[in-house]
Amino acid sequence: xxxxxGAVRGDGGRDCPPVYPIKxxxxxxxxxxxxxxxxxxxxxxxxxxTTSAAEAAGYSPAHD
Numbered sequence: 001x002x003x004x005x006g007a008v009r010g011d012g013g014r015d016c017p018p019v020y021p022i023k024x025x026x027x028x029x030x031x032x033x034x035x036x037x038x039x040x041x042x043x044x045x046x047x048x049x050t051t052s053a054a055e056a057a058g059y060s061p062a063h064d
Contacts (some may be wrong), residue, residue: 006053007046014040016047024048024059031055032062 003009008020016023023044024031031054032039048054051061 004046004048004053004057006049007057010044010047012043014043016044020047020049022048022051022054024054024057025062028062029059030062031059032064036062037064038062 007024008017010016010023021034022031023039023042024046025042026045031048031051032042033051046054046057048057048059055061
């Protein structure tokens with residue numbers, strides 16, 4: 001599928017590139033930020049440049 005604007009596809013690991021710090025979880029359609037408790041354990045399908053880019057792709061903030 002297409003990669004959303006402002007994003008790169010995750011590589012199957014827990015880390016995102018420094019320029020793409022927002023993790024997008026495709027199953028839940030939530031994104032944790034570096035301040036979220038779930039950030040370190042989230043394996044992202046997409047990594048976004050900003051929260052705005054994640055929201056434009058249909059993701060909502062993780063509330064943790």
